Amino acid sequence: MSEKSTADRIDAPAVVAPPQHPAVAIWRSATADDVELIMDLVQAADRIDHPSWLTPREDVEETFESSWIDPIRDTILGLDAEGRAVAMGGVMVHPSRDHHLHAYFTGRVHPELRGRGIGRELMRWEHERALQALAELDSPLPAAIFVYAEETDVAARHLAERRGLREERWFSTMVRDLALEIPTIEQTMDVGASAIDIVVYDSSRKEAARLARNDAFRDHWGSLETPPERWSQFVDGPFLRPDLSWLAVEDDRIVAFALGSVNEEDWAVQGYSSVYIDLIGVTRDRRGRRLAPVVITALLRAARAAGLEKAVLDVDTESPTGANSLYGRLGFEPTERSVALVAHH
Incomplete structure (x- = not known):
């Protein structure tokens, strides 16, 4: 913790000037009425930026539904x-603000207009707004x-990098053929330990799963x-598949989990049907009991039984739990x- 607040140690502008570029006629805040416009832009950008998956409409809509986002100040549309x-x-700015403050920014420029300096102006606005948002927390x-x-x-x-950010962590997408x-x-099993049951996720365990996630990822x-x-937004959303989400439960406490979702719109660009494994974790007091591979393989079997062809996940290449090595061993x-x-x- 710093002796100075973010207001004192972050050099943020009092007013963030909108981007300026001759190819963009209007810059303004986005609203929920703009979702169709935004989706047209997002879909054009997705085909270039990450052709193996698509941005769900629901992700765009969440911008205008989340209590911690102010679309008037936190979005810009050209x-x-x-x-x-x-x-x-x-x-x-991440809604959890008890121990650290994290601000994230993201932007899109239509592929037809790239290379003209729009992205530079857009990222200038995003970075300055992120600095301003953190400074205003005065923390x-x-x-x-x-x-x-x-x-x-x-x-x-x-x-x-021109804005002062530095490459700090790499992540890898990994794919497994379910035919293997x-x-x-x-x-x-530890001596004297309670039995751990492997069960599918259901909504009655919603809060227990959140607590397990927070412990495992701390x-x-x-x-x-x-x-x-x-x-x-995640567990009650349209993509989580309870039948493809598995928990390790000990005395009614979740101690490990592998949660899977399905977005069928991805299948056309991927060229195969798939389950995406959003979260895999083990609570810190139950690590070392091979619970992660147990819940992962339960998920893989369920996905194969459901007729899906592949499983996909993303992993921190320097994970402290050695997750990337584990996933490699699992195919x-x-x-x-x-x-x-x-x-x-």
Whole structure:
């Protein structure tokens, strides 16, 4: 914790000037009425930036539904002379603000207009707004600004570095063919330990699963606790598949989990049907009992029984739990990579 507050130690502008570019006729805040415009832009950008998956409409809608985001101040939308959305930026300060402050920004420029300087102006706005948002919290807590980029998005990485962010952590997408043999894993039992049951997720365990997630990820890089509202958006959303989400339960407490979701819109661009494993974790007091591979293989079997062809996940390549090595042993193979660029304040 710093002796100075973010208001004192962060050099943030009092007013963030909107981007300026001759190819963009209007810059304004985005509203919920703009979702269709935004989706047209997002879909055009997705085909170039990450052709193996698509941004769900629900993710865009959450910008206007989340209590911790102020769309008037935290979004910017660029329209051309015909009213088409050609650029968009957004800033979010993580709603968990008890121990660290994390701000994130993301932006899109229509592929037809890239290479003209719009992205530079857009990222300038995003970065300045992120600095302003952290400074306004007037907090002594350590703060950081994050932007994530695909390895192939050299332009975005370069622009972020020009804004003072540095590449700090790499993440790998890994894919497993469900036609391959799925090993049988036996959990390791401690002497005198209670029996641990492996069960599917159901909504009655919603809060227990959130608490388990927060415990399991407390020592993971860049992770903050997930508050109830944000957790509800995930587990009550349209993509989580309870039948493909498995828990290890000990005395009614969740001690390990592998939660899977399905977005069928991804299948056309992937070329196969798949389950995405959103979260895998083991509470810190139950690590070392092989619970992670137990719940993962339960999920893999369920996905295969459901007729899906592959399982996909993303992993921190420097995970303190050695997760990337575990996934390799379970038959996952790395495909794409992304990087987190960070500025600490």
